[in-house]
Amino acid sequence: MTVPACEDCNKWLNDNFERPAHAAITKTLDECDVPLTYAETTALARWLGKTSLLLQHQEAKGIVPGDEDRRQRDCWEVATRLVRELRRGSELPDDLSIWMARADDTDGNAELSTSPRIYLPTTSGTGGLGGESVATSFGIGMRSGAMLCVQVAYHPLVDIAHPFEGSRFAIRLWPDPPAKFNIRNLPRLSTVGRRQFNSVFVRGAGHITLPLPDERVTCRPDVDPLMDFWTHWGRSMPVDEQSPETGSDHE
């Protein structure tokens, strides 16, 4: 995969993402039994985050490393802005989440009893915050033949209760990378489990205007986030969703 970049940007990518993550990537793809340290999980998360943003960038070209389940080859409109902000020296955004699972089509056996879905909304918050929530999944082959399954979502003003994280079939690496991480502690997903994992996110769940500052939407498995948001505080859903009442019926 290549994204056109000048010499300065290539050096920046190497110094800030590639070189710091090298040991963590090797240990992970080797399924090494020595846990990653906090510094290593952070470097791995930053590398996966940066790589995903570049993969979703409109100017990305070339072959995507990954598995055949990859459906969404369309890029994220927001990736261009996020890469620019990253380049200006900021950290990956907090509203970017990265999950990781391990799958083995040969002898993996972890799978859920159903195929849960998370419906991703578009939000509009105060002060121009918010935007469309998007997600992508890709796989990286590991040395043993198993697959490292990576899932990245950008979800402005949204919190996500990921069903695979909840059942400990996946680990969240960003935000808040774990203090220690051993890839061998992740169960191996079956073919069914891997497909379930890769199809968790569904885009286009509608538009929510957040009436109050600092409000966020929570996305739970198989729940319509709009209905959930408007009923959670005992509010009624506004007839015109674009101009909700900003009454004081909060809490």
Ligand SMILES: [Zn+2]
């Ligand atoms: Zn440049």
